[in-house]
Amino acid sequence: MQSVLDDSRQRMKKALAALEHDFAKLRTGRATPSLVEDISVDYYGTPTPLKQIASISVPESRSLTIQPWDRGAFSAIEKAIMKSDLGLTPVNDGKIIRINIPPLTEERRKDLVKVAKKYTEDCRVAMRNIRRDANDQLKKLQKDKAITEDDLRTGQADIQKITDDLIAEADKALDAKEKEVMEL
Incomplete structure (x- = not known):
């Protein structure tokens, strides 16, 4: 039973980490490398993440x-940034590509707050699915007589507590991101 609890806690924490990663990609007023590092660049016919063909600072x-580490990649990187839906305009001076990040409109x-809320809701749904899987595993253990009915109820309560705690963490992360996006 403990392995089911540990496994579901681990999977829910991964969902939370994925949410944090999604939040890092959301553009706020500040510049961060995570804004562009995952943009896919057509590098000699192969879609390659920007962070693998250039240093971003x-x-x-x-x-x-x-x-870029390869001079031939300048135009491909510029095209990829223009095509991304970030609304950024790259300026190429032959040595490096500069991107000025304009202030966000209201x-x-x-x-962006709506997108952040959608990411958070996706995370909550993933956690609920993990909770359902864990409860199903516990019911199967009880059916196979590996645990008692009391153990089943205790396990389900533990899984519910884990779910509630991690969903509260996701909500806290959303609140922080919302404040960050809305601040001028």
Whole structure:
């Protein structure tokens, strides 16, 4: 029974980590490498994440610099950034690509909050699915007479507590992201 609890806790924490990763990709007023590092660049016919073909740095709070390791990748990187739905405009000076991050409009901020809420709801759904799987595993253990009915109830209560705690953590992360996005 303990292995079922540990496994479900582990899987729920992975869902929470995925939520944090999704939040990192959301554009706020600040520049972060995670904003562009996963953009897929057509590098010699192969879709490659930007972080694998260039170094990305943050010289100031509102700008990014991208230094490709291969000079032939400049135009492909520029195209990929333009095609991404981030609304960023790259400036190529022959040595590095600069991206200035404009301040967000109120409307765009509200859209980003909606996206953050959607990510959080997806995380909650994933956690509920994990809870359901764990409860099914416990019922199977009880049916196979590996645990008693009292153990089943205790296990289900434990899984519910784990689920509630981690969903509360996801909600806290959403609140923090919402404040970050809405601050001027």
